[in-house]
Amino acid sequence: MDKEKNQPRQRKQKKPKSMAYRNAVAGYLFTAPFIIGFLLFLLVPLMQSLRMAFSTVKFEGGIAYYFIKFANFKYIFTVDAEFVPLMLDELWQMIYTIPSIIVFSFFIAIVLNQEFKGRGLVRAIFFLPVILSSGVLVGLETNNTLMQGLKDVIAETSNATSITDVVKSIFFAEGAYMGPIQYVFDAVDRVYDIAMSSGIQIIIFLSGLQTISASMFEAAKIEGATAWETFWKITFPMVSSLILVNVIYSIIDFFVRSDNEVMNHIKDTMTASVEYGRSSAMAWTYFAMIAVIIAIVSAFISKRVYYYD
Amino acid sequence: MSILKKRKPNRSRWGDLFVYLVLLIFGWFFILPLLYAVNSAFKPLDEIFLFPPRLWVSKPTLDNFADLFVLMGKTWVPFTRYIFNTVFITVVGTLGHLLVSSMAAYVLSKYKFPGGKAFFTIVVTALMFTPQVMAIPNYLVMTKLGWVNTYWSIIVPAFAAPIGLFLMKQFMEQIPDVLIEAAKVDGAKEVRIYFRIVMPLVKPASLTLSIFSILNLWNTRASNFIYNEELKTLPYALSQIVSGGQIARAGVSAAVTLFILIVPLLFFIFAQSSIIETMASSGIKE
Numbered sequence: 001m002d003k004e005k006n007q008p009r010q011r012k013q014k015k016p017k018s019m020a021y022r023n024a025v026a027g028y029l030f031t032a033p034f035i036i037g038f039l040l041f042l043l044v045p046l047m048q049s050l051r052m053a054f055s056t057v058k059f060e061g062g063i064a065y066y067f068i069k070f071a072n073f074k075y076i077f078t079v080d081a082e083f084v085p086l087m088l089d090e091l092w093q094m095i096y097t098i099p100s101i102i103v104f105s106f107f108i109a110i111v112l113n114q115e116f117k118g119r120g121l122v123r124a125i126f127f128l129p130v131i132l133s134s135g136v137l138v139g140l141e142t143n144n145t146l147m148q149g150l151k152d153v154i155a156e157t158s159n160a161t162s163i164t165d166v167v168k169s170i171f172f173a174e175g176a177y178m179g180p181i182q183y184v185f186d187a188v189d190r191v192y193d194i195a196m197s198s199g200i201q202i203i204i205f206l207s208g209l210q211t212i213s214a215s216m217f218e219a220a221k222i223e224g225a226t227a228w229e230t231f232w233k234i235t236f237p238m239v240s241s242l243i244l245v246n247v248i249y250s251i252i253d254f255f256v257r258s259d260n261e262v263m264n265h266i267k268d269t270m271t272a273s274v275e276y277g278r279s280s281a282m283a284w285t286y287f288a289m290i291a292v293i294i295a296i297v298s299a300f301i302s303k304r305v306y307y308y309d
Numbered sequence: 310m311s312i313l314k315k316r317k318p319n320r321s322r323w324g325d326l327f328v329y330l331v332l333l334i335f336g337w338f339f340i341l342p343l344l345y346a347v348n349s350a351f352k353p354l355d356e357i358f359l360f361p362p363r364l365w366v367s368k369p370t371l372d373n374f375a376d377l378f379v380l381m382g383k384t385w386v387p388f389t390r391y392i393f394n395t396v397f398i399t400v401v402g403t404l405g406h407l408l409v410s411s412m413a414a415y416v417l418s419k420y421k422f423p424g425g426k427a428f429f430t431i432v433v434t435a436l437m438f439t440p441q442v443m444a445i446p447n448y449l450v451m452t453k454l455g456w457v458n459t460y461w462s463i464i465v466p467a468f469a470a471p472i473g474l475f476l477m478k479q480f481m482e483q484i485p486d487v488l489i490e491a492a493k494v495d496g497a498k499e500v501r502i503y504f505r506i507v508m509p510l511v512k513p514a515s516l517t518l519s520i521f522s523i524l525n526l527w528n529t530r531a532s533n534f535i536y537n538e539e540l541k542t543l544p545y546a547l548s549q550i551v552s553g554g555q556i557a558r559a560g561v562s563a564a565v566t567l568f569i570l571i572v573p574l575l576f577f578i579f580a581q582s583s584i585i586e587t588m589a590s591s592g593i594k595e
Contacts, residue, residue: 024420030415033413038469041466044446045447046446116328124578126335126339
């Protein structure tokens with residue numbers, strides 16, 4: 001396509017079936033079903049909820065919208081006591097959860113990529129949380145009791161929390177600087193949650209690791225590179241584009257997970273207080289926040305991503 | 310000893326030990342929920358209410374399942390009807406989702422056409438939106454289409470789920486352009502390339518996608534769009550059974566969890582070797 005732009009003469013000849021034309025036809029035909037579905041079931045509802053965000057919604061026979069400008073947004077920021085603190089809390093949690101998920105899943109993917117006995121079975125086990133967490137247990141409300149019971153069992157058997165508590169108290173007694181250490185403790189306390197939400201990320205990293213050709217490692221070895229150097233000079237750059245994919249996926253997954261406090265608040269505003277306008281305004285604010293975060297993060301990371309070829 | 314023979318030459322015995330230790334610790338974490346769900350289903354009532362709860366069942370019983378089957382027999386509509394509904398929705402929805410999203414992913418990753426990139430950006434952005442808020446607008450769309458109280462209200466939106474397009478496109482981008490160009494030189498048309506070259510190459514990805522779609526549809530309660538009892542789904546019916554009798558049905562609830570878990574789990578076990586199979590062996594590696 002670019003070549004054609006540089007050579008306007010060729011364009012004037014009006015070839016009936018240029019490459020770009022054929023590409024475009026194939027492109028639109030193949031995407032058409034998806035686009036139709038997307039417009040109908042996502043974009044149309046999305047626009048309607050945007051309209052609701054700027055209106056008072058009333059049910060008088062049908063649905064009536066009364067345009068009220070930014071009143072809904074003013075309400076959620078100034079009157080609603082819960083929304084802003086919940087959102088900030090969620091943001092803070094994200095800051096330490098996402099890097100932990102990325103590091104953890106990258107580490108596990110590297111381990112799973114090694115040669116060892118029973119690799120198939122172990123990989124299957126590491127994919128289990130995806131099945132267990134995405135809906136099956138959450139879908140049935142009764143299973144909240146099950147999950148709660150499970151958490152108790154974990155606390156009972158692993159004692160992860162109490163161990164960090166002991167170490168923490170030692171550090172506090174020494175009067176040590178807690179800043180970065182606190183971060184580690186927070187992550188350790190949540191190690192189970194982090195492990196549970198890393199399933200997809202592990203698979204994405206794993207598939208990326210497997211596409212690195214073995215000849216690269218061989219070449220590095222012949223040149224006398226150590227395992228440490230090979231990791232940072234070959235493995236890491238080769239999967240760096242997947243780090244971006246995984247970060248974006250994790251951020252989205254984190255913000256729209258079903259036990260999210262902000263989401264619950266939005267849902268309660270809609271179902272319990274029947275304030276569709278306000279709840280839509282909240283959803284759009286939340287959405288805008290996530291979009292801004294992802295834009296910043298991906299701009300930051302994509303500069304450092306290394307693309308082979 | 311066979312482990313030692315297979316070992317890569319650049320990993321020490323301590324390295325082996327380290328790998329196994331890491332796998333043991335985290336593998337345990339990952340398998341715990343499943344173990345707990347299975348064990349709970351076989352626990353008698355007094356063990357379910359034990360505090361602090363125990364992971365392993367000490368006196369396994371089938372009572373929970375017996376109770377569940379008795380309750381299943383008492384539903385309004387024959388219980389098999391709920392099962393059929395869910396199976397139908399899951400199968401049709403998953404196949405459609407696979408086809409629609411992989412077709413779109415194929416052209417978006419391998420063809421350049423005006424608007425393609427912008428469209429993908431919009432789809433990924435839509436992933437971030439709070440789904441609950443769209444319940445009402447979605448209902449309005451369904452009413453306009455006349456799809457309220459039909460299977461289509463659940464099946465068709467599943468076709469265009471953004472997550473499938475997102476994941477599929479990531480995988481398709483790894484297919485070398487050379488392969489597709491070679492097919493074109495040999496005279497293959499787009500549809501043929503898609504079915505004969507691209508789809509076989511992304512088999513692991515399509516199985517991964519199927520897992521998500523199956524999980525999503527298998528668990529759908531569909532209480533928003535479907536009011537006709539005969540069209541309601543299995544999770545809905547099961548949750549009605551469980552919520553019917555409060556605490557006394559905690560045992561049944563544990564059995565229900567296992568019951569509903571078993572199908573996605575079986576599919577996963579069946580598909581896992583291909584899902585996590587090396588992309589290298591499928592010819593994608595350059």
